[in-house]
Amino acid sequence: MAADWLDEVRWNADGLVPAIAQDAASGRVLTLAWMNREALACTRATGHAHYWSRSRQALWQKGERSGHRQAVREIRIDCDADAVLVVVEQTGGIACHTGHARCFFRRLEADGWREDEPVLRDPRTIYGD
């Protein structure tokens, strides 16, 4: 496949697009992360989600330290080509570095943002630090 599918993406001024990861089994929205051209190309080529870490300024394979990789079932793009949706099989059932199943574990309640989903695994045992 030619690389022009990558040229169709409307990268922002930093060369990034927001990428939503959705769990293929449960349908739950797991994470919102960012991809640059290389991350999206690697996601496609390897079948595992890769992102661009804005804080570390580095390409990163999801799960490279935790083992909580994301096997990609499908990759989608939106109408104006500036957002990506990846449907994934989440290894270990944990997408968030906090040990929650997903990053969206807080809900807006009457008194503010409140956790309503449990920590499934102590993050210290995930990362060993």
Place this chain on the structure above:
Amino acid sequence: MAADWLDEVRWNADGLVPAIAQDAASGRVLTLAWMNREALACTRATGHAHYWSRSRQALWQKGERSGHRQAVREIRIDCDADAVLVVVEQTGGIACHTGHARCFFRRLEADGWREDEPVLRDPRTIYGD
């Protein structure tokens, strides 16, 4: 409720956060749009999704022209408070201005991005222009 829940959001340099809309009934990811502080406050206050249009630089109630409003079931925030997830009931079953059910109607196939979801309604009949 005090406004400090709005202060907990990590707005970007433009005062925005990406906001994912997910259909409450089907679980499908409908759109990725952007909210500023006012949009998120209005979403909470009215129970209908409001966004910030980066192209028009204006607050916008989803469906204000099309009638395809989004009634909010829940509002979530991610671990580092820089992305929002709104779970919605999508009026008319159409979230995209193109007349598709959702904006993510293109999938990456062997030969590039390909539409694999239908136009449900001619957009000229949605907007009357």
